[in-house]
Amino acid sequence: MEQRVLGRTGRPVSVVGLGTWQLGADWGDVKEADALAVLDAAVESGVTFFDTADVYGDGRSEQLIGRYLKERPDAGIFVATKMGRRLDQLPENYSLANFRAWNDRSRANLGVDTLDLVQLHCPPTAVYTSDALYDALDTLVEEQRIAAYAVSVETCDEALAAIARPGVASVQIIFNPFRLKPLEKVLPAAAAAGVGIIARVPLASGLLSGKYTRETVFAADDHRAYNRHGEAFDQGETFSGVDYETGLEAAVEFAALAPEGATPAQTALRWIVQQPGVTSVIPGARNVEQARANAAAAELPALPQPVLDGVRELYDRRIRAQVHGRW
Ligand SMILES: NC(=O)c1ccc[n+]([C@@H]2O[C@H](COP(=O)([O-])OP(=O)(O)OC[C@H]3O[C@@H](n4cnc5c(N)ncnc54)[C@H](OP(=O)(O)O)[C@@H]3O)[C@@H](O)[C@H]2O)c1
Numbered sequence: 001m002e003q004r005v006l007g008r009t010g011r012p013v014s015v016v017g018l019g020t021w022q023l024g025a026d027w028g029d030v031k032e033a034d035a036l037a038v039l040d041a042a043v044e045s046g047v048t049f050f051d052t053a054d055v056y057g058d059g060r061s062e063q064l065i066g067r068y069l070k071e072r073p074d075a076g077i078f079v080a081t082k083m084g085r086r087l088d089q090l091p092e093n094y095s096l097a098n099f100r101a102w103n104d105r106s107r108a109n110l111g112v113d114t115l116d117l118v119q120l121h122c123p124p125t126a127v128y129t130s131d132a133l134y135d136a137l138d139t140l141v142e143e144q145r146i147a148a149y150a151v152s153v154e155t156c157d158e159a160l161a162a163i164a165r166p167g168v169a170s171v172q173i174i175f176n177p178f179r180l181k182p183l184e185k186v187l188p189a190a191a192a193a194g195v196g197i198i199a200r201v202p203l204a205s206g207l208l209s210g211k212y213t214r215e216t217v218f219a220a221d222d223h224r225a226y227n228r229h230g231e232a233f234d235q236g237e238t239f240s241g242v243d244y245e246t247g248l249e250a251a252v253e254f255a256a257l258a259p260e261g262a263t264p265a266q267t268a269l270r271w272i273v274q275q276p277g278v279t280s281v282i283p284g285a286r287n288v289e290q291a292r293a294n295a296a297a298a299e300l301p302a303l304p305q306p307v308l309d310g311v312r313e314l315y316d317r318r319i320r321a322q323v324h325g326r327w
Contacts, residue, residue, distance in 0.1 A: 001046030001298045004279045006078070007196025008169040009117055009148040013078050015273045016298040017049030018042040018291065019200060019284035023064055024057025029219075032064065034287065039068045041288040043075050045295030051172070051198065051282040053082035053121055054106050062109035070111055080172075080198070081106050082121035082152055091126045096136035103145040119150040119172055122234065128161040138167055152200070154234050155327050159186045163195045170196030170279065174327065177254060177268055177311045178204045178240045178247070178319050181327065187277030196279040199272045203283055204240035207247045209265040210255035214248065241323045250318040257310045262300050265290075269297035271311060 003012035023035040039050070052061045065079055083102040087093040106115055118140070120127065127133055128151075137149040151162040152172035159171045159182070171190060175182045176199065190197045203209055205224055218225040227238040239247050251264070258267040265283075272281045285291035 001048075001295065002273075003048065005196070006049075006117070006170055006198075006279050007150075007190070008167075008194060009078075009196065011078055011116070013049035013280050014047050014295075014298070015278075015280055016047060016269060016295050017051060017198075017280045017282040018047050018294075019282040020050055020052045020061045020065065021056050022284045022286050024052075024055075024061035026057055026221075030286070035064050036068060037288050038285055038291050039065065040072075041291040042285065042295060043068075043072065043077065045292050046298065047291075047295050048076050049078050049080070049280050049282070051080045051200070053085070053119075054102055054109070055082075055085045055121070059105065059109050062106055066109050066111040078116050079110060079112075080117040080119060080150070080170075081110070081115060082119045084121040084123050089124050091124055091130065094120070094123060094127050094130070094133055094136075096139060099136055099140055100143075100145065103140060107145065114144050115146045117148050117150055117169060118146045119152045119170075122152050122154050125158060128158055134165055134167055141167075150196075150198075152198075154236060156181050156184070156186050160189055163189050163193050168195060170198055172198040172200050172282075174201045174236055174240055175199040175272060175275075175278070176202045176204050176240060177208060177271055177315065178242050178250065179323060179327070180312070180315050180320075181324055183275065187275060191277040197277050199278055199281040201237060201240055202272050202281045203265055203268055204242060204247065204251075205238055207239050207242065207251050208254055208268040209263070210251045212248060212251070214245075236323070236327050241327060242319055243322060246318060246322065250314060253314050253318070254311070257307050257314070259300075259303065259307065262297070263293065266293060266297035266300060267303065267307070269294060270300045270303055271308070273298065274302050
């Protein structure tokens with residue numbers, strides 16, 4: 001699979017990676033053997049990049065990856081984890097002492113001396129302008145707890161603030177055919193600064209696969225049931241912030257844009273990786289079939305101009321009013 005350098009980490013990662021929030025089993029039930037099988041199917045399909053966080057399953061996602069790394073030490077996998085959500089979202093909790101403790105827990109979970117990349121996990125906006133915070137992150141690099149640091153953001157303005165900092169290696173942001181705003185300033189600014197872009201929630205939580213209907217029932221512990229209106233965390237993380245009814249109708253139209261030989265989900269992933277400035281896309285695969293199909297999207301031919309135009313037109317007509325001004 002095509003590899004791209006992840007910004008200022010200087011390290012190559014596969015253009016299609018694997019998101020592992022779902023493997024923490026915070027939402028939905030994922031058995032351990034099934035989770036390990038998903039990791040293996042992704043790697044066997046060419047994936048060399050996992051995204052996790054210290055809070056996914058309260059460490060379970062990291063631990064499963066740690067177990068997998070131990071079994072496959074030569075697979076060349078780059079792991080990006082996150083920190084910051086184990087305490088209340090107050091700027092003062094983003095301290096060097098807390099960072100050290102969180103890093104040490106992630107190092108133990110993943111079974112590594114130095115973490116490849118640690119991303120601040122959508123911190124409060126005030127954190128982005130704190131010089132002391134970036135000094136603390138530089139200290140973690142000097143101590144070799146981490147090789148590099150990055151930020152996972154909610155808004156384009158937060159992304160631009162992070163990109164302006166010289167030590168930020170990459171930015172993780174929601175980017176998909178139902179979330180086009182990063183095209184305007186964030187992707188060009190990241191490319192100019194040499195900062196990597198990790199595109200998350202690339203399938204709009206599965207909506208872009210076109211498989212859901214009005215009758216689809218999500219489990220009660222699935223955020224797609226309980227966070228549709230941002231009840232538990234930022235609304236943008238669920239269905240990319242698009243109202244479910246609108247999303248269902250737009251997904252039918254998106255599916256009609258998929259070229260022969262590609263599913264709608266693969267078309268969404270292929271669309272993302274061909275936007276200039278994107279380093280890697282991290283779909284969350286719930287099973288082995290999804291992991292393989294998502295990796296295969298990297299091998300599809302570039303989408304032709306009519307499909308690109310169709311994505312833009314669909315966004316402007318159906319989606320823009322709901323999301324563009326907010327994130
Ligand atoms: N704040 C943050 O930093 C943050 C927040 C959210 C996510 N993330 C990261 O981004 C990753 C991806 O986000 P996400 O999982 O929320 O959203 P996503 O990748 O847009 O959607 C994942 C869902 O799409 C469906 N799916 C996946 N592959 C498919 C395929 N090939 N065909 C059909 N359906 C498919 C599955 O739904 P079903 O379960 O219905 O099958 C899966 O649960 C996470 O795992 C995590 O690593 C980070």
